[in-house]
Amino acid sequence: MAPLEPWEKVLIDAGAFVQTTHGRMDCIECHGGVQSPDKETAHQGLIARPSEDSETFCGECHPNVVPAYQSSLHLTQSGYWTVLDERSTPENHPALEEMFGNHCSSCHTTCGDCHVSQPSSVGGGFVSGHIFQAKPSMTRNCTACHGSRVGKEYLGKNEGVRADVHFRQARMTCVDCHTMDEMHGSQRKDCASCHSPSELFGNPPSPHRYHGEEQPACTDCHSKVVNGLDGVEMHKQHSQDLSCQVCHSVEYTSCDSCHVAVSEDTGNPYFETKASYLTFLIGRNPLQNEARPYEYVVLRHVPVDKDSFSYYGDDLLPNYDALPTWVYATPHNIQLDTPQTETCNACHGNASLFLTADKVNPAEMDANAPVIVESVPEPVP
Amino acid sequence: MSFKRIFAFLGVALALVGLAGCAPAPAAVPQEAAATVEPVAVRSRPMLIPTPTPFIDPNNECLSCHSDKDRLIQTAKPEEKAPSESKGEG
Secondary structure, eight states: OOOOOHHHHTOOOHHHHTTSTGGGSOHHHHHBOOOOSSHHHHTTTBOSOGGGGHHHHTTTTOTTTHHHHTTOHHHHOHHHHHHHHHHSOGGGHHHHHHHHHHHTGGGOOOHHHHHTBOOGGGTOOBSSTTOOOSSOOIIIIIHHHSIIIIIHHHHTOSTTOOOOHHHHTTOOOHHHHSOHHHHTTOOOHHHHTTSOHHHHHTSOOOSSTTSSSOSSOGGGTOGGGGGGTTSOHHHHHHTTTBOHHHHHOOOEEEEEEEEEEEOTTTOOEEEEEEEEEEEOOEEEOTTOSSSSOOSEEEEEEOOOOTTTTGGGOTTSOTTGGGSOSEEEOOOSOOOSSOGGGSOGGGTTTOGGGBOOGGGSOGGGTTTTTTTOOSSOOOOOO | OOHHHHHHHHHHHHHHHHHHTTSOOOOOOOHHHHHTSOOOOSOOSOOSSOOOOOOOOTTOHHHHHHTOHHHHHHHOOOOOOOOOOOBSOO
């Protein structure tokens, strides 16, 4: 995605925009400022990103979405804080907040970041001449942020790894699976059939993206896979104890040791990731529960390190071992046929596919104890 | 209707079909000649329902400026973005 010129970012397609619902409103209603031909005067009191205050500017007309969005992970980024708090202590919170403000909060997403402009974290700029898009653009909105792992996997940009079958064959985009309800932090429609909106909107924010039931679940579309109702023997055997990705995913990106700091030269925050590499490793499910009953899932190494935030203070993650560094993953490179689907013994007895202790950094052994596979499933005779 | 009238009607119809068969065959039109026939305008008047032209309020200074590419190029503040010092996958 080529960066937009400054003028290009704010060029409105007036002819098309005025015919839309939002185009019938006075610009000043949302953006403040003053009607004047002089730029400096016109921009006095300008609100460039009104949806930063979505309850004020969007909520009046979108009461079914905006209240729920206040607890959406896209807005709250609480997934980051769930793991930071788990690995840290309350007295380190202020230092971590400073770190978070410099390095993480730019991924905070407003309504406009998906429906009007490219996210500000990638430079912003209207996607379609300020015409509001009900469905965000896959490449200019979704993978603009989720590009390093999900975007590359789904679009087949990792060398030697095919694109996800949902994209390669069906040309599905992100929103074909990730519904409006999920993106807005709303409960699923089946919850809303019993619970009132106020009950659902009053729910505490999700602590992380894999909290609760799977959204989306593969079985939302592939319903016959459950218990092998489609006649596939592997599904009969494994649909309850393996996540779908264990059989239908291929190599995906893992990263090691990200450190963040502020440049002494420019004053800009920056990061440095030590390594990125393709892996495919099956491990024990760190989030095993009723909604995700699988015994085995695929695991991705996240680039956290004991000293990731040492620029902001010493030993900010004293409880580093409280969470695995090999984490529950849902790689977006699904294939019908994979090396794992070839035979039973493609996995059974094949230690190279499993996260065994010898593959774990000795410094992270305690952290990963819950996900390490101690004994690889026996070969099938 | 009586049978006599029906037979009379059918008889006339058959006679007309028979006479039509005696008509000369239409002269074959050469392809090139057919291709040179000038198209004839079917509609000589404008459509009754013209496509609506979107009304852009000329007093809306915001829209006037932000839809004028040249004006935006002239007035946009250049962005001085320092090259990223980050390394590796984000």
